[in-house]
Amino acid sequence: MGFPEHRMRRLRRTETLRRMVRETRLSVDDFILPMFVTHGQGVRNPIGSMPGHFQLSVDELVKECREVVDLGIPAVILFGIPEHKDPLGTAAYDDKAPVQRAVRALKKEYGDALVVITDVCLCEYTDHGHCGMVEKGQVLNDATLELLAKEAVSHARAGADMVAPSDMMDGRVGFIRDELDEAGFEDVPILAYAAKFASGYYGPFRDAAESAPKFGDRRSYQMDPPNAREALVEMTLDLEEGADILMVKPAGPYLDILRVAREEFDCPLAAYQVSGEFAMIEAAARLGWVDRERVMMESLVGIRRAGADLILTYFAKDAARILRG
Numbered sequence: 001m002g003f004p005e006h007r008m009r010r011l012r013r014t015e016t017l018r019r020m021v022r023e024t025r026l027s028v029d030d031f032i033l034p035m036f037v038t039h040g041q042g043v044r045n046p047i048g049s050m051p052g053h054f055q056l057s058v059d060e061l062v063k064e065c066r067e068v069v070d071l072g073i074p075a076v077i078l079f080g081i082p083e084h085k086d087p088l089g090t091a092a093y094d095d096k097a098p099v100q101r102a103v104r105a106l107k108k109e110y111g112d113a114l115v116v117i118t119d120v121c122l123c124e125y126t127d128h129g130h131c132g133m134v135e136k137g138q139v140l141n142d143a144t145l146e147l148l149a150k151e152a153v154s155h156a157r158a159g160a161d162m163v164a165p166s167d168m169m170d171g172r173v174g175f176i177r178d179e180l181d182e183a184g185f186e187d188v189p190i191l192a193y194a195a196k197f198a199s200g201y202y203g204p205f206r207d208a209a210e211s212a213p214k215f216g217d218r219r220s221y222q223m224d225p226p227n228a229r230e231a232l233v234e235m236t237l238d239l240e241e242g243a244d245i246l247m248v249k250p251a252g253p254y255l256d257i258l259r260v261a262r263e264e265f266d267c268p269l270a271a272y273q274v275s276g277e278f279a280m281i282e283a284a285a286r287l288g289w290v291d292r293e294r295v296m297m298e299s300l301v302g303i304r305r306a307g308a309d310l311i312l313t314y315f316a317k318d319a320a321r322i323l324r325g
């Protein structure tokens with residue numbers, strides 16, 4: 001192989017040619033839109049570090065999802081901002097809390113046209129902001145499992161189509177699977193935040209969900225960023241415990257993990273393009289330093305090319321509009 005017989009530019013000459021030999025395609029079917037639901041009525045609080053995103057009360061969330069459905073985005077994932085926080089995050093498993101009410105309202109309005117996924121974690125609901133029960137400054141693993149399972153069952157009872165544990169406690173997928181089955185929700189799939197790294201890219205999200213830890217950090221339960229082999233162990237365990245879909249998070253800085261996971265596992269793979277990845281593109285675009293649309297689409301196609309089937313992204317609506325043309 002060599003020049004001049006081979007000229008790679010021949011197939012790049014026109015957009016139509018390029019379209020024919022394109023290896024990876026983005027589709028609106030790949031997108032899951034994260035949304036923040038709060039208490040109250042008529043609430044639409046803009047999130048400063050996440051332009052275009054809001055803390056929405058249930059009524060506003062239902063309205064906002066009309067556009068999501070019309071754009072053909074198949075799914076949303078809900079995060080809750082409760083009225084009260086306490087050491088055990090009791091609002092997480094309160095059937096009348098914002099997420100549970102939102103799920104009921106969305107299922108009533110949109111039925112099967114919208115897949116409603118719920119994030120299962122305690123950090124938005126605990127006064128200390130950690131993802132589990134705390135004792136003597138330590139985040140307890142086994143005691144937390146009960147609470148997470150109660151939360152997952154409460155979401156399923158409200159009608160959630162899928163639950164997504166994001167806490168990174170050991171054994172939670174299996175524990176939640178058992179409790180869901182026990183409660184008669186054997187058909188509710190688990191989207192496991194399987195390889196979730198302790199990342200600085202979650203900054204804007206913690207403002208949005210009001211979930212920053214009040215002491216310490218999450219490094220004793222989320223993964224250490226340099227570890228790739230360990231990510232495969234995490235994913236293998238979650239799959240064995242009954243996860244239906246495995247997630248890598250964040251997405252952009254961890255494309256190597258996605259690539260290896262694609263080769264290793266045959267289940268659907270999801271990647272979470274997190275708040276910081278979104279915010280950096282938005283900020284640079286505002287400064288005029290990058291072209292927002294181009295960088296947005298390039299970041300998403302990169303995640304697909306690395307091996308993700310599904311992408312959780314704050315760009316879902318804008319990208320869907322562009323794909324629709």
Ligand code: PBG
Binds near residue numbers: 123
């Ligand atoms: C909660 C949770 C976090 C995110 C999703 N679920 C934050 C965290 O672990 O601190 C991050 C999402 C984002 O940054 O967009 N466990």
Ligand code: ZN
Binds near residue numbers: 121123124131166167
């Ligand atoms: Zn959490």
